[in-house]
Amino acid sequence: MALSSSSPANEKPVTWTKKQEVSPFLAAAALWELWQEFGDLLGGFYTQEMNKNITGLNSTYGVVINALEEIKAEVEAAAIAALPPKASIDNRSSISQFLLLAFADRRELQLLHFWLFLGIYLAALLGNGLIITTITCDHHLHILMYFFLLNLSLLDLGSISTTLPKAMANSLWDNMDISYRGWAAQLFLFVIFMVGEFYLLTIMSYDHYVAICKPLHYRTLLGSRACVHMAAAAWGTGFLNALLHTANTFSLPLCQGNALDQFFCEIPQILKLSCSHSNLRELGVLVFSCFLDFGCFVFIVVSYVEIFRAVLRIPSEQGRHKDFSTCLPHLAVVSLFISTAIFAYLKPPSPPSISSPSLDLVLSFLYSVVRPAVNPLMYSMRNQEVKGLFWKLIMGSFQM
Template sequence: MQSLDKKNHTAVSEFILLGFSSESQVRMVLFTFFLLLYLITLLGNGLIVSLIYLDSHLHTPMYFFLSILSLVDMSYVTTTVPQMLVNMIYPRKTISWGACLAQMFIFLVLGIAECVLYAIMAYDRYVAICFPLHYSILMNRSVCIKMVILCWSISIAGALIYTIFTMRLPYCGPYKINHFFCEVPAVLKLACADTSFNDKLDFILGFILLLVPLSLILASYVRIFASILRIRSTQGRLKSFSTCASHVTVVTMFYGPAMIMYMRPGSWYDPERDKKLALFYNVVSAFLNPIIYSLRNKDVKGAFLKVLGNKKTAR
């Protein structure tokens, strides 16, 4: 039986991504909607990266991490959305075994990086608000670079564990993934083997990669809010609350659906709900990040107006 499983596993050459509705009219509406959403996401995040690079006033730890978050978001949606758009147009919705493996790994690396980045950004705000006089020392260039290296190290290690333990299982058909990309829970449903070990592993990894960063974020913001309440100036309190509120909003949008997806028992699998959840923490959060961080941020708006002013002067 084991040899048969291995034979079937090695015979897998491609999967079929079922995606969303099979009706042509619905597919075209969804294609137009997600194409616009994707282009706006790239434009918004690309604009933030460009402004931070061009304006020396934004060369601070907070904006350094924000620029990395924007780059991660652009890469994050590019891992899944173009494949989804192609599958909405062409009737053949296949993805090769190798491409599915690569998509799963890259998606996980970027998703885990986003989790860790949110925690780093929360710590940055904690130091800025609770220890303003020591901020330049505690968050110097060397510390920021080490944090980013740690972020990517954790992301790659976590993604490797997820991917290896998912793709090592035998897949004996049918090879139809009821999702719009190769995500771990959807792919595991096709395995013709006991996946209880994977369920336990996914829960443990979810605890380490989701709950631990979330706990650090919550701990940081408890201290932040306590410090804000001690600020005598009403204007100062409002400004601090405004800065923190944007971060809390983004964190809630991302962590909620991700925890439901990766920390629930395998028996709770619901493909239609999972597709909506994946859209939320993959596409919607990446779309909203630049809006939340830029529209409520005077520094970013000032940098944008400055760039526009320089262009008009040059003309």
């Protein structure tokens, strides 16, 4: 019986028979060669199996990691949704523009609104411009009453020029966007002109009261310097209010998107977009401003009650007619301003019949656009002196 082992090619195989005497060294060498071959075979098999196992482990590890990432994303989304409004991310930096309310969706109606707005704006420019030019150019009107009327026309021009040109551009180009800085600038200028006009109307009511009820003390109570100071105080009050309101609203975090239910930027619409927990400061400022405005309103009412009592005691019908002609235009302007502003800002949020975007749009259009356009008409129709100088100025311009 002969045995052979798979040895390297350069070595001779070791063989023996029963008749041969086996050397111990040769037997040990043969066993060592067999052990090496077994070790190589076992090592190759182990390496192959380990590679298979590592590949399987890698794929299993990838599946586990993907599952963990999905679970992590779901947990983070649930945590963000469960956070209170205060912990929500402040998206002021992400909002770069606002969307204003369109007057109409159809292109034909948008163009019709553009021409309507253009006509109103030109009428406001013409009327207020004529008042400013007439009072400035005619030295007969360099008196205190017309000085206040000059400031009123400037405020009317400023307020309508802040809102209407942007609405005209939106209707013409079918683009309702306004930039974040444009929103802040429009809000700041609009509050200046509106608040300044209301305080100026309060000063004008006091001027009429002193002129009718205390005519002998008019020069003492309302000198030129005092009137300039009062007019400057009206403008300054408007500026301070605008600075305060704009700073507060500009710092509010917005949680309700960027679509405004108005054709221009005003404070109530911004508060609707803000987070409920963060608008308390601006609401406090609004309450304080309303308190001051209510004091001015009471002062105007008391002044006109005294004016009517004094006028009704005048025995001459011509004298009564003259005093009424002086006071009624101012009273009409004050009534239009206060009534539309009160309904726009102080109406209850419900029921829907008295609180809707359409009604808000109409009221805001009345006090921000229609009122500055009709104010010159109210003053010129009842004031014969201003009306005569209007026609004199117009005829003189045509003769040139």
